Amino acid sequence: MxxxxxxxxxxxxxxxxxxxxxxxxxxxxxxxxxxxxxxxxxxxxxxxxxxxxxxxxxxxxxxxxxxxxxxxxxxxxxxxxxxxxxxxxxxxxxxxxxxxxxxxxxxxxxxxxxxxxxxxxxxAGVPAFIACGALANIHTVKQEEELYIIPGVITQKDLEERILYGSSIVIMKPSQSEEAIKKVISSMQYVTFHYFENVGIKDKEFYSSHKQNIIERKFPYFSLFIICK
Amino acid sequence: MxxxxxxxxxxxxxxxxxxxxxxxxxxxxxxxxxxxxxxxxxxxxxxxxxxxxxxxxxxxxxxxxxxxxxxxxxxxxxxxxxxxxxxxxxxxxxxxxxxxxxxxxxxxxxxxxxxxxxxxxxxAGVPAFIACGALANIHTVKQEEELYIIPGVITQKDLEERILYGSSIVIMKPSQSEEAIKKVISSMQYVTFHYFENVGIKDKEFYSSHKQNIIERKFPYFSLFIICK
CATH class of the missing domain: 3.40.1010.10 (Tetrapyrrole methylase, N-terminal domain)
Structure with a gap:
């Protein structure tokens, strides 16, 4: 089992x-x-x-x-x-x-x-992105919104296109595309980026949706993004 | 709470x-x-x-x-x-x-x-699609695979394009697009469609990945698809 x-x-x-x-x-x-x-x-x-x-x-x-x-x-x-x-x-x-x-x-x-x-x-169990949504108290997806889940590797262009396409996005291991994601955060002013580190680990959890704060951090292995419309 | x-x-x-x-x-x-x-x-x-x-x-x-x-x-x-x-x-x-x-x-x-x-x-809690994956004992997404979650409304063309694009797909309430989905099941021979009804409801659960069986059913409100590469 x-x-x-x-x-x-x-x-x-x-x-x-x-x-x-x-x-x-x-x-x-x-x-x-x-x-x-x-x-x-x-x-x-x-x-x-x-x-x-x-x-x-x-x-x-x-x-x-x-x-x-x-x-x-x-x-x-x-x-x-x-x-x-x-x-x-x-x-x-x-x-x-x-x-x-x-x-x-x-x-x-x-x-x-x-x-x-x-x-x-x-x-079955609770996936990390679901726990992140609860921690930030955001509704990751509502009604007719679509959700795109990316395991970690993504280019700046692909990520921008998917955000423009309109679905919510989860990036599971953003440390693999740190530079590309930071460029998108800077370039897309009107999109909210929810950023999480070590969710579920006592005293190590971190959450921010403040762009400058996120850009200044080095993404660890256990980090995650939820990008909402 | x-x-x-x-x-x-x-x-x-x-x-x-x-x-x-x-x-x-x-x-x-x-x-x-x-x-x-x-x-x-x-x-x-x-x-x-x-x-x-x-x-x-x-x-x-x-x-x-x-x-x-x-x-x-x-x-x-x-x-x-x-x-x-x-x-x-x-x-x-x-x-x-x-x-x-x-x-x-x-x-x-x-x-x-x-x-x-x-x-x-x-x-946080366990979403339905996660429980469906466990019931069918399939790994919904592995390694570098992407996952696309569609709440229910999708056209035949859009669904075919997304399958060809290569990500795994979850359709949450397929009763809203029953005809379009059935056409895709018929047209795409080499793709596996995992179909679920009433998962979590005792004595009412149904699961099949057999194409003809799925096409012959009328999708109820609590149904769900996981489409894997």
Whole structure:
């Protein structure tokens, strides 16, 4: 079972997700290696805050490299581990931040497992952009408005065209197009840019819709834009 | 406080949402009049299943007419009611299906309240399309794929162009463009259409990705498409 943890605030997990986690024999959790060599796992932090026992949590490492070949090897490894535990009759959960079907790298694991005929299921969760909209207390999309979601890579021209086209826009990982986005913020005077950092991480959340403030910041990995008409 | 209830399965509410509802003095809930004259409220059904007391639930009617003027009067009325209760010191919740900031008509109430300087906040929830993706166990968007969300009105030509452009697409209320969508399903052989009805409603859920099955159905109000590359 792939369990969505929601955007980071432990209380934003669903009842269904928490119920399953409480009954799982083992919970696999993604972790990354920080530049300083520390193992970090937001998912594990959420699970511990929810009162789940550390002894049932098993970390797997996800390399953050742009070159995905190392990541693919890592997903293969964890899939083999899951397969073994599954054949031993364990009740297995794989945790994922946000929603596990919405820009989640757990699809690699799903794909590996289904090749080997291991059945998978998923429990839905709150995606990060939905939590950002709630934090800013804006209605991201209303009535007949369309919404365009961009994972991160976008040129200045493309972004301007899409804003002019009229839909609301979410940019998920704007650090990948920082320069282009900042140029659009400067050039489009009458458009509102809602900018978020680290939503769901206690004491680290940041939100602004003030253009100069946004332009002066360096976008971290966990940042997000909602651009409204 | 605007509390998102999630897509319909009571267990898909967040812990945060449920906690707030349990402490609220009054929970305002949208309801509609069915053609047979019965008052129906999915939100109220969810609240009752979650064990909340009926005595704290207050229904307000939302006319489903295409002409929004009656709806606007209705939202004004409920906003005045909320304002009065707020000034009496009540802890007020307004319930909304899905996420209350994502194609939710609660924005009318929010707008009315903010004009009168009544502060509002929101608790995020799981949108319907996220629950549909989990039900079908598909990864709606992966890696660098873009996602286009269309509230319901689309022409055959526009939909075909967007599919060819390459992003994944969600259509929220396809009953508004049933004929156009069916033509696209017939014309685009190599595209997968995931079709859902009544997701989150017990014993009424329907899911198919079989083209002929989909074309033969009449799309009800609570239907949804996810179109993947």
């Amino acid at each position: 792939f369990v969505s943890l929601g955007p980071g605030d432990p209380e934003l997990i669903t009842l269904k997700g928490l119920n399953f986690l409480q009954q799982a024999d083992i919970i696999f959790c993604p972790s990354t290696l920080t530049p300083s060599g520390k193992v970090s796992s937001r998912s594990k932090d959420i699970l511990l805050e929810l009162g789940l026992e550390e002894s049932r949590i098993s970390l797997f490492s996800v390399p953050m490299d742009k070159n995905r070949s190392e990541a693919i090897i890592s997903y293969k490894k964890i899939s083999t581990k899951i397969e073994k535990r599954y054949k031993n009759g364990s009740r297995i959960a794989v945790a994922a931040e946000g929603d596990a079907g919405f820009y989640s790298s757990t699809h690699y694991i799903c794909d590996n497992l289904s090749v080997n005929n291991i059945p998978t299921k998923r429990i | 605007f509390v998102s209830l999630g897509p319909g399965d009571p267990e898909l509410i967040t812990l945060k949402g449920l906690n707030f509802l349990q402490q609220a003095d009054i929970i305002f809930c949208p309801s509609t009049l069915t053609p047979s004259g019965k008052v129906s409220s999915r939100s109220k059904d969810i609240l009752l299943e979650l064990g909340l007391e009926e005595s704290r639930i207050s229904l307000f009617s939302v006319p489903m007419d295409k002409n929004r003027s009656e709806a606007i009067i209705s939202y004004k009325k409920i906003s005045t009611k909320i304002e009065k209760r707020y000034k009496n010191g009540s802890r007020i919740a307004v319930a909304a299906e899905g996420d209350a900031g994502f194609y939710s008509s609660t924005h009318y109430i929010c707008d009315n309240l903010s004009v009168n300087n009544i502060p509002t906040k929101r608790i």
